[in-house]
Amino acid sequence: ATAIHRLDYAPPAYWIDTVDLAFDLDPVKTRVLNKMRLRRNPAVAPQPLRLDGEELNLARVLVNGAGTSFKMEGGQLVLENLPEGDAPFELEIFTTCAPAKNTQLSGLYVSGDTFFTQCEAEGFRRITYFLDRPDVMASYTVTLRADKVAYPVLLSNGNLVDSGALEDGPNGPRHFAKWVDPHKKPCYLFALVAGKLVAREQKIKSRAGREHLLQVYVRPGDLEKTEHAMNSLMASIAWDEARFGLSLDLDRFMIVATSDFNMGAMENKGLNVFNTKFVLASQSTATDVDFANIESVVGHEYFHNWTGNRVTCRDWFQLSLKEGLTVFRDQEFSMDMAGSASARAVKRIEDVRVLRTVQFPEDAGPMAHPVRPDSYVEINNFYTVTIYEKGAEVVRMQHNLVGREGFARGMKLYFERHDGQAVTCDDFAQAIADANPGSELANRLEPFKRWYSQAGTPRVRAEGQYDAAARSYTLTLTQSCPHTPGQAEKQPFVIPVTLGLLAPDGTALPLQLAGEAAPGATERTVVLAEPQLTLTFVHLDSAPVPSLLRGFSAPVVLDCAYSDAELLTLLAHDSDAFNRWEAGQRLALRFAINAIAGSADQESAGAEKPLHPAFVQAMREVLRHPQLDAAFKELVLTLPSEAYIAEQLDVVDPQRIHAVREAMRAQLADELQADWAWAWEEHQDCGAYRPDAVSTGRRALAGLALSMLCLAARTSGDTVWPGKTYQRFKTATNMTDRFNALSALVSSGHELAQPALARFHALFKDEALVIDKWFALQASAPDRGGDVLPAVRQLMKHPQFSLKNPNRARSVIFSYCSANPGAFHRADAAGYVFWADRVLELDALNPQVAARLSRALDRWRKLAEPYRTAAREAIARVAAKTDLSNDVREVVTRALA
Ligand code: B3K
Numbered sequence: 001a002t003a004i005h006r007l008d009y010a011p012p013a014y015w016i017d018t019v020d021l022a023f024d025l026d027p028v029k030t031r032v033l034n035k036m037r038l039r040r041n042p043a044v045a046p047q048p049l050r051l052d053g054e055e056l057n058l059a060r061v062l063v064n065g066a067g068t069s070f071k072m073e074g075g076q077l078v079l080e081n082l083p084e085g086d087a088p089f090e091l092e093i094f095t096t097c098a099p100a101k102n103t104q105l106s107g108l109y110v111s112g113d114t115f116f117t118q119c120e121a122e123g124f125r126r127i128t129y130f131l132d133r134p135d136v137m138a139s140y141t142v143t144l145r146a147d148k149v150a151y152p153v154l155l156s157n158g159n160l161v162d163s164g165a166l167e168d169g170p171n172g173p174r175h176f177a178k179w180v181d182p183h184k185k186p187c188y189l190f191a192l193v194a195g196k197l198v199a200r201e202q203k204i205k206s207r208a209g210r211e212h213l214l215q216v217y218v219r220p221g222d223l224e225k226t227e228h229a230m231n232s233l234m235a236s237i238a239w240d241e242a243r244f245g246l247s248l249d250l251d252r253f254m255i256v257a258t259s260d261f262n263m264g265a266m267e268n269k270g271l272n273v274f275n276t277k278f279v280l281a282s283q284s285t286a287t288d289v290d291f292a293n294i295e296s297v298v299g300h301e302y303f304h305n306w307t308g309n310r311v312t313c314r315d316w317f318q319l320s321l322k323e324g325l326t327v328f329r330d331q332e333f334s335m336d337m338a339g340s341a342s343a344r345a346v347k348r349i350e351d352v353r354v355l356r357t358v359q360f361p362e363d364a365g366p367m368a369h370p371v372r373p374d375s376y377v378e379i380n381n382f383y384t385v386t387i388y389e390k391g392a393e394v395v396r397m398q399h400n401l402v403g404r405e406g407f408a409r410g411m412k413l414y415f416e417r418h419d420g421q422a423v424t425c426d427d428f429a430q431a432i433a434d435a436n437p438g439s440e441l442a443n444r445l446e447p448f449k450r451w452y453s454q455a456g457t458p459r460v461r462a463e464g465q466y467d468a469a470a471r472s473y474t475l476t477l478t479q480s481c482p483h484t485p486g487q488a489e490k491q492p493f494v495i496p497v498t499l500g501l502l503a504p505d506g507t508a509l510p511l512q513l514a515g516e517a518a519p520g521a522t523e524r525t526v527v528l529a530e531p532q533l534t535l536t537f538v539h540l541d542s543a544p545v546p547s548l549l550r551g552f553s554a555p556v557v558l559d560c561a562y563s564d565a566e567l568l569t570l571l572a573h574d575s576d577a578f579n580r581w582e583a584g585q586r587l588a589l590r591f592a593i594n595a596i597a598g599s600a601d602q603e604s605a606g607a608e609k610p611l612h613p614a615f616v617q618a619m620r621e622v623l624r625h626p627q628l629d630a631a632f633k634e635l636v637l638t639l640p641s642e643a644y645i646a647e648q649l650d651v652v653d654p655q656r657i658h659a660v661r662e663a664m665r666a667q668l669a670d671e672l673q674a675d676w677a678w679a680w681e682e683h684q685d686c687g688a689y690r691p692d693a694v695s696t697g698r699r700a701l702a703g704l705a706l707s708m709l710c711l712a713a714r715t716s717g718d719t720v721w722p723g724k725t726y727q728r729f730k731t732a733t734n735m736t737d738r739f740n741a742l743s744a745l746v747s748s749g750h751e752l753a754q755p756a757l758a759r760f761h762a763l764f765k766d767e768a769l770v771i772d773k774w775f776a777l778q779a780s781a782p783d784r785g786g787d788v789l790p791a792v793r794q795l796m797k798h799p800q801f802s803l804k805n806p807n808r809a810r811s812v813i814f815s816y817c818s819a820n821p822g823a824f825h826r827a828d829a830a831g832y833v834f835w836a837d838r839v840l841e842l843d844a845l846n847p848q849v850a851a852r853l854s855r856a857l858d859r860w861r862k863l864a865e866p867y868r869t870a871a872r873e874a875i876a877r878v879a880a881k882t883d884l885s886n887d888v889r890e891v892v893t894r895a896l897a
């Protein structure tokens, strides 16, 4: 497979104006009749028509109703003898495909007797021959024909214009449905669904006065679990109208859930297809996190209706145009839904935590790529945290540089200019800047756009100098960016740094720069656009504590030589909740790193107490704080993850990191035992279940308290708390409390964990999404003497395990390989052997899922021996397989490069 380059983009040689598709749906052999009206693109020199196709059986090709010559070249159908001139012509293509055999879940496939499609990025070519590229936008008419008993519901994009009975077939009555999509779209937004489904329905009237029918389709029996998804959809519609003036442009908007899905959900025009995980929720089967995820994913897919569908991507290199922007929009939606300033900060911290633990490593590893990549082999490998989450940060910086109102103006201009078009990341940034002349963004647009073109996480070094005689404080900010594959030299980034200064007693100081007439506000945003920026603040009576990068104002690593005392001041007093949390994380990280370095020549790192008493006391004060919200406390009292600690080190010994972090957890559990008991009593009762921000935070803190109390019991031999936890597990009235209690027993390794797991399974054996949790919890349990890998192998033999179902495969294999470093990185290399076997096994079934798993060893070069050599051997073993998919091939090739 060869790489595709962004600079090779050329407009299509033909346009497809209309597509009329007729499907005879049959799991074994589905017939697809595709009638298109095409015309040459007058802007491009005359050339043959090359249509993409994959795993199709071609039966017939007609041009303007007559047979024509064609040839196959590199999988493409090539037509050379087309009518000359610019007049439209008809092309009719008849093919068949085999949905039941489609284990890749791309194109047309069957999930539990229901037909689904997934076309983004390049699945449409697995349905019919087509110009499978996002800049070809056509009007679609779709007719679905199928057996009526097996497939009573027939759905496609747009409006249902006709339906009725057909002549009986060999299996009895047949019927049809005809759908017309009123909007032009690229083929990746095409969808059909056919099967036995039921729908929750809701009629709404938009602000604009238009009536719409909303439907959430699920399997019979799941209907009562769709209320939250429907509420989230209605909230999304209202939010987009209120915040951006964007209304629903369809009479009917449908969501359909499937349990076999490669990712979270898909924004097909008017017919979103969702992983059941992001639709189905009831208080007894879904956790608070599930409820929040559903709200956010329903919002995300809905927001794509404008950012992605009405304005789409010119080519797949521009993927972040729609994904980064839409993630930014769903993040803002969740924050606005959460309400309070504190709840917004909690969401911000959670988002940054994902960015730093997943995207920063990606940006420092072999798969590093710019937000707008320059090349790829397999586009599916580029649906990454860089495109999505870093892309959202790049949009967020633009938002912050022009302000909330300015950004809304920019969005308006973007749609005025580009509605109905397929455009680029440049077009987006240009619109935001043009709507805000004179703004920092408009003044520095070209250098700002390096965030799109340069990979790697910039580092900002901050050095402060207090001059007592002059009563001034000089802050020097210096930026740099490490090399990334193919990009040795980096130009300076435009880095907005939001900052404040605190007096030693924690009060916020008014900021006045030398040369300014009067003191200003206590917070401002400076822009670091050159390699270095020096700021002198005046009229300061003592050395201030700088609070930098507030709200995580740019996706960078901030290096600042804070003293412990300064960090404790920020933790206790910073008015910026993000930096308050960050100060605690920095302290914890510092103790972790010291303990890891110190334990280098010791037998067992776990025997120490890595945390300083002042830190433990500060944690106690946060935990007991009368004003802070429970959700925020839970975040502060959660230690940085093993993955995040690993990211700070040049050489990574996963076992040592695991041991040190466990020792830190045990210390917090032991030394704050009375405080955890207090926190549990204070927060364990949340009344009737509601998944709102306040009660979610209370349950999270109660859950953390319980797990700490079980951990403390492990050292002390106490049986009271494990007993209470088991009781809680049995009597809980919602999944959050029940699962937190179960996790507390499992993660403390208490003997009650086994009976609890068995009971949990018995209770929920028919709830697939809960069984996924049951598998995942065991595969991600803390390793004790290498016991997790055998348990994982055993789980794979469980009758409910299946490699073909992505959710199930992820719950066992990914939970172990990607989310349990202490268990996965074994000195005997057995974890890596397991990984390589699973990558190869999965690749034969589903390359997209296999390629995700293949990334688990991305950071092998940083590993200490013996892990490093063993990991490389495992990757090399995968790479040695000759018939790998492009997907896995690209990942392992880059890993070894
Ligand atoms: N756009 C889809 C992702 C498609 C992934 C294809 N491999 C979901 C989303 O981002 O909303």
Ligand code: ZN
Binding pocket: 300, 304, 322, 323, 326
């Ligand atoms: Zn998306």
